[in-house]
Amino acid sequence: MIAYRTIEQAAFQLMEKAAIDIPEDYRRAVAAMSEREQGLSCFVLKTMLDNYAAASADRRPMCADTGLPRYYVKAGNDARIEGGFVALEKALRTATARATKSIPLRPNRVHPLWRTDPNNNVGINAPEIDWSFEPNADWLDLTTVHKGGLFGSDYRMLFPGDGIDGIKRFLLDTLVAFGKRGLACQPAIVGVGIGGSKDACMMLGKQAACLRLVGDRHPDPKIAELEGELMELGNRIGMGAMGFAGRSMVADLHIEVGHTHTGGMPVSVHTFCLSSRRATVRIDAGGARHFRDDPKWFSDYSRRETVE
Amino acid sequence: MSAPAQTRLKLPASRDDLARLRLGDAVYIDGVVYTGREGVYRRVLEEGAKLPLPPEQTGRANFHCSPAASAGDGGAYKVGGVTATASFRFAKWMKEWFEISGANLIIGKGGMRARDYRELFVPAGAIYLTTVGYGTGALLGRGIRRVRDVFWLEELGNAQAMWVFEVENFGPFLVESDLSGNSLFEREGARINANIESLYRGLKSPALGRFGETGDRTDEVI
Numbered sequence: 452m453i454a455y456r457t458i459e460q461a462a463f464q465l466m467e468k469a470a471i472d473i474p475e476d477y478r479r480a481v482a483a484m485s486e487r488e489q490g491l492s493c494f495v496l497k498t499m500l501d502n503y504a505a506a507s508a509d510r511r512p513m514c515a516d517t518g519l520p521r522y523y524v525k526a527g528n529d530a531r532i533e534g535g536f537v538a539l540e541k542a543l544r545t546a547t548a549r550a551t552k553s554i555p556l557r558p559n560r561v562h563p564l565w566r567t568d569p570n571n572n573v574g575i576n577a578p579e580i581d582w583s584f585e586p587n588a589d590w591l592d593l594t595t596v597h598k599g600g601l602f603g604s605d606y607r608m609l610f611p612g613d614g615i616d617g618i619k620r621f622l623l624d625t626l627v628a629f630g631k632r633g634l635a636c637q638p639a640i641v642g643v644g645i646g647g648s649k650d651a652c653m654m655l656g657k658q659a660a661c662l663r664l665v666g667d668r669h670p671d672p673k674i675a676e677l678e679g680e681l682m683e684l685g686n687r688i689g690m691g692a693m694g695f696a697g698r699s700m701v702a703d704l705h706i707e708v709g710h711t712h713t714g715g716m717p718v719s720v721h722t723f724c725l726s727s728r729r730a731t732v733r734i735d736a737g738g739a740r741h742f743r744d745d746p747k748w749f750s751d752y753s754r755r756e757t758v759e
Numbered sequence: 760m761s762a763p764a765q766t767r768l769k770l771p772a773s774r775d776d777l778a779r780l781r782l783g784d785a786v787y788i789d790g791v792v793y794t795g796r797e798g799v800y801r802r803v804l805e806e807g808a809k810l811p812l813p814p815e816q817t818g819r820a821n822f823h824c825s826p827a828a829s830a831g832d833g834g835a836y837k838v839g840g841v842t843a844t845a846s847f848r849f850a851k852w853m854k855e856w857f858e859i860s861g862a863n864l865i866i867g868k869g870g871m872r873a874r875d876y877r878e879l880f881v882p883a884g885a886i887y888l889t890t891v892g893y894g895t896g897a898l899l900g901r902g903i904r905r906v907r908d909v910f911w912l913e914e915l916g917n918a919q920a921m922w923v924f925e926v927e928n929f930g931p932f933l934v935e936s937d938l939s940g941n942s943l944f945e946r947e948g949a950r951i952n953a954n955i956e957s958l959y960r961g962l963k964s965p966a967l968g969r970f971g972e973t974g975d976r977t978d979e980v981i
Contacts, residue, residue, distance in 0.1 A: 516896075
């Protein structure tokens, strides 16, 4: 049985870790790009590297825009949680409110119409909690992601005849439109969702951006090849950080797919920014917490094609 | 292209101080700056509230920012990270804001349209500094020495309140517009636009089109 208190504390620690410590895979990617860039674009990347170091040294958030802090929960099929799933949701909401005050995080979450701010990043449907399950496991994996969200994402219904050309055009449209002036806060980990229903398409693209490490490739070799091709295309735009001339638009590009309507090919594009904040913990059945960088959100089971 | 020249700027800045700055220079600030975005603009310009401080006590520097801050023990404020928000949304308030606030420095994310610099900033003798990255929240947080005051915290909330910061070596920022209304983003955008047509060459258009304000990829969408 995993205790409520353990979950709440682990979620609080995740909030802090995500807000303050840049994931190592992304930091390395920015460092490598800073070696290749020149002039303004290079200056921006080097300044961001200084910023990551300052955040970790001072234990202060790397970016004041907390984004929309949210959670991804993967529960082993045999995991037992004190108080059940309702208690788990309460633990995540409580940790979010506590972290907002004590780190502090900016209280970003407001009512969409009345703009009232409860000052704790908790509200109606907030923080979002995505669920998935894993067979033959008794642990609980929690991941938090702090992602901004005003610029850099888009959705379009394409059709099978539009083919890879259509995906490329839509990717270029999104990166060019939001890359100017660096509204997308590139270099980005770009997530491309292909297929599913409209909402699943958005969700898959977002998860592709936020829940896979830089350097990770899709297990389907043809999709992996397309990931490389689209990444290269994004960096050929000639745009770097802040929209200055350069070649650092895309730190990596991940694709996730879902079976879709026979007549359509929905596509979504998402950009995870220069403050790509994510953190993961596994709570084992005994209540011990194991922090790690890789969310391991996608598994053979979660990508299964078969009936079982 | 080499790395940007670095310079310290004491606030409030004189016209001569601003005239010395070149597009793309990296600037570090000493003095006082205040935050103000749509909440403050609405309150002052649309609801007629009086600015709580005279211009000479504001550093004449308006930062488009919401800090990650909270009240600590004893009423002192703890400021964690500081990051700018996209400024183009605030252009419609700038003309009046310059008149009422006496600001000659706008700091934010992403700048405004070159036309806004020529029509709004140049007559006010103001320039625009952009934050770097974006999201150097920790570096900018380090530059804040003290929260001197906060106004309308109850009414507008943490993110929209008017925070007045005493800052030292606060930066870096990049000079995005100068006193003649030239824009760094416009200059860089023109370099990138030269290549855009070739990216799309050979890629067929999708079967279903879309209504939209522009199909010209060299346009900006702000």
